[in-house]
Amino acid sequence: MNSGFPRSLALGYLLALGAAVSYGGSQVVAKKIVEDVPPLVGAAFALFFGTIILGVLVARDVSHSNPAPKKAYFWAGLAGLFASSGVAAMFLALDAAPVVVVAPVISINPLFAILLSQIFIRRLERISWRLVAGAVMIAVGVSVITISRI
Amino acid sequence: MGILLAFSAAVLFAFSAILIRLALEHLRPTTSTVLSLLSGLVLVMSLALGFHWGVIKALSFGMFFWFFLSGLLNFPLGRFMNFSSVQRLGVSRALPVINSAPLFAATFAIIFLGEEMTAPLLIGTIAVMGGIILIVSEK
Numbered sequence: 001m002n003s004g005f006p007r008s009l010a011l012g013y014l015l016a017l018g019a020a021v022s023y024g025g026s027q028v029v030a031k032k033i034v035e036d037v038p039p040l041v042g043a044a045f046a047l048f049f050g051t052i053i054l055g056v057l058v059a060r061d062v063s064h065s066n067p068a069p070k071k072a073y074f075w076a077g078l079a080g081l082f083a084s085s086g087v088a089a090m091f092l093a094l095d096a097a098p099v100v101v102v103a104p105v106i107s108i109n110p111l112f113a114i115l116l117s118q119i120f121i122r123r124l125e126r127i128s129w130r131l132v133a134g135a136v137m138i139a140v141g142v143s144v145i146t147i148s149r150i
Numbered sequence: 151m152g153i154l155l156a157f158s159a160a161v162l163f164a165f166s167a168i169l170i171r172l173a174l175e176h177l178r179p180t181t182s183t184v185l186s187l188l189s190g191l192v193l194v195m196s197l198a199l200g201f202h203w204g205v206i207k208a209l210s211f212g213m214f215f216w217f218f219l220s221g222l223l224n225f226p227l228g229r230f231m232n233f234s235s236v237q238r239l240g241v242s243r244a245l246p247v248i249n250s251a252p253l254f255a256a257t258f259a260i261i262f263l264g265e266e267m268t269a270p271l272l273i274g275t276i277a278v279m280g281g282i283i284l285i286v287s288e289k
Contacts, residue, residue, distance in 0.1 A: 012238030013286055015231040016247035022228035024254025028262065029220045036213060041205055044191075044198035045217035050225025051187040057226060058180040065181050072176035073185060079169035080186030084193045086162035089155050097152020105156035107252075110245040112164035117241050120168055124175075125240045134284030135246035141277030145252045148270035149259070 039091045047084075104143035110135045167241045170233055179233040186233075187225055246285055253278045 026046075033042040093102045114135060117125040166186075173182045199206065235244040253275055259265040 008238050012235045012244065013247060015235035016239065016244045017250075017282075019228050019231035019235060019248045020251045021254045022223045022231065023248070023251035024256075025258055026220050026223035026228060027251065027255035028258045029216060029223060031259075031263075033213070033216050033220060037205055037209070038198075038202050040194065040198045041202045041209075042217065042220065044195045045214070046220035046224055047187060047191045047194050049218045049221030050229075051184070051191050051221075053222055054180075054184060054187060054226040054230065058184060061178065061180045062184055065178050068176035068181075072173045075169045075173035076177060076182040076185035077189040079166045079173060079182070080189035081193055082162045082166035082169060083186065084190035086159045086166060088194070088197065089159035089162060093152050093155035093159060095152075096155060101152055102156040105153060106160050106163075107249065109160040109163040109167075110242075110249050112160055113167045113245045114242045116164050116168050117171070121171055121241075124171060125242050127242050128288055130284050130288040131242055131246075134281040134288070135242075137277050137281030137284065138246045138250055139281075141274040141279075141281060142249060142252045144270050144274030144277065145256050148268055148274060149256060149265070 039094075040088070043084075043087055043091075103146035104139075107139045107142040107146070111139060164245075167236065167245050171236055171241045174233065174237040179230060179237055182233050183225070183230045187229070243285055243288075247282055250278045250282060 030039075030042060030046075033039075033046075090102070090106060093106075111132075114125075114127055114132060118127065170182055170186065173185075177185075232244070232248055235248065238244075256265070256271055256275075260267055
């Protein structure tokens with residue numbers, strides 16, 4: 001690895017791309033699921049199996065982790081509630097408006113995250129024009145891809 | 151109403167990313183992922199049971215294979231890598247890259263479902279790749 005690009009960052013980007021590939025694959029599977037059942041049922045059972053699989057895989061790691069402040073557990077639980085509420089809101093939005101309207105609005109969520117990070121966790125996050133421009137380009141590209149597949 | 155709901159979804163996803171960034175200051179990605187899944191499961195399963203009990207009772211055995219596959223891709227793989235990348239890169243860098251998922255969905259659909267490559271798809275792909283390169287090249 002190039003000494004100008006720390007290994008930790010490279011691994012971080014690989015993990016982010018890995019997450020994108022996994023989510024991309026899951027969207028293809030979700031398309032098959034929603035042909036037969038309501039999206040909420042598909043999401044609930046996917047969450048159920050996902051929780052069981054991950055729980056089995058990492059039970060030992062979780063049980064041996066160092067104690068953390070209670071607020072950290074609270075943030076993690078609340079993050080799950082927000083993410084799931086986001087999914088529910090997305091399904092309701094898709095029920096109320098066409099994908100061509102909903103997809104571009106949802107694809108700007110990284111821009112909201114950048115904005116919120118500067119409000120709430122500025123000490124942890126550093127942003128630049130290049131980062132914002134990259135996030136805008138991805139949001140535009142994702143909107144175009146999503147709309148083109150309707 | 152649809153736009154307002156979509157806007158709410160985008161804000162909720164963004165807040166979720168900020169909250170997990172705070173949690174990851176003290177917790178491992180594994181613990182954070184499990185906790186976020188448990189709280190989400192309670193909410194979504196309650197809604198599903200409440201609104202679609204009739205559908206759930208009539209589910210065929212074959213559907214559970216697809217649920218399992220969806221759960222595997224989305225959570226032990228997707229969300230765990232998502233949280234691990236947020237821990238290493240921060241929300242601002244990780245989230246835009248993770249949100250390129252529709253590009254990979256389109257690629258899989260072309261490979262496995264026989265969908266065609268179109269001009270808008272190509273333009274969108276170039277935009278996404280350009281955005282990722284801009285972010286990754288940022289020091």
